Amino acid sequence: MALQLQQISFEYGPTNGFAVRDVSVVIERGSLTGLLGPNGCGKTTVLKLMAGVLRPERGTIAFDGRALADIPRRELARHIASVPQETHPAFDYSVLEMVLMGRHPHLGTFALEGPGDLAIAYDALAGTGTAHLAGRTYMSLSGGEKQRVVIASALAQQPDVLLLDEPTASLDLAYQLEVAALLARLNRERGVTIVVATHDLNLAASICRTLVLVRGGRVLAQGATDAVLTGDTIRQLYDVDADVRFHDRSGHLTVVPIGRIR
Template structure:
């Protein structure tokens, strides 16, 4: 099992240039659980995840890992505890799958450390888990979008961190591979206790696989908690501006959102007396 770490956000404000994207947000990430961040496009989901991994400095407030601001923790030390799969990562030209996945082991190696059997085992396990072992000698830039995405996930798994942040990990994947990746992440959480935070667009997959849902709207935290408490008809209307129906998924027992169309609030005209 992995070590338990706290990841808390306090009064966090983030932005680019003159534009504020996240405004005074507070959040506690449950340790050892799977958290999914949901929200409409451009609401700040990916920006929030970038700040959690210290890729984006806050304008104000803090992201705290075990009580320490992530921006105060040395990069290599942080990378041994917290891993990140960003949105649309770019691989060096000509790099092979095995070499890219092997880069996930860098945080565990000292200045003069040599490649070890533990490194070999971690890379092999990551390749097997993502069904990319057969691609090990292929150049990453020759792969399909779905294959590349699974290779990037393999690199994140090879890093073997106690916390794992993933920005839209199911991008480029067909439905069957989306389920496989989310099953893989769930198994990682259940078997090792890895704390997982991921941005997902599909509300029903988020509700099905997450223990904890975080709904962001217009740069603010709208709701956070169990999927059945967060994925409600009212939340979907407010966060996504869409009329909907939420029922219980008979296979998972989790909430299942059925879209009914765009939602427009219309004030009723008073009736004549």
């Protein structure tokens, strides 16, 4: 397995209570896992714990059997990459510069990127369909383009595991499908293990083979998408009544929300 979280608890401050409580999750190598749950349920916190940005107060997280806390940050960044919900650089870097920053964990303090790094960056740009943007500035891009460039930057890290926090939240329908297809392709063709936190149940149903459902900082259910994504679990997760059916034309489960349960 790639990532194993065992009985993880985390709180943001002594007075804030636990954001995540007794969470145990296993992410298999090569899997594409969806992390579902209502706002504030701890999805982002779980992703940050997996990335090693936050350290759990209790429990252990292991990557390939090694405790995350024992892996130096730079080495960890060569294995696990993250794509935050939104990225706002303070300065207007070019797209190529943004993507080349993904090479940071592979370079020494004074090392400058060489032709090899440049080739990897262009490969990442090509893989996300953003090669034509290389000479643009990041801030001049549209939301969908920005998201794909940040994904390219994470790919330039050549990670085994890619963690994404609501990568489609601010995108229109076409870009949502595009990013979804991109993730599925990266997982299939490059063998990248992917964990994606999302509110888009249909996106999760279309690309994720396994799901982890989180509510109130605890894991409600986890397992194969077909087994976990039911009207019952959606009711428990969101207090929403929904129809979950297999959709013939798309070839995956679809979720149609009916209404809120009081």
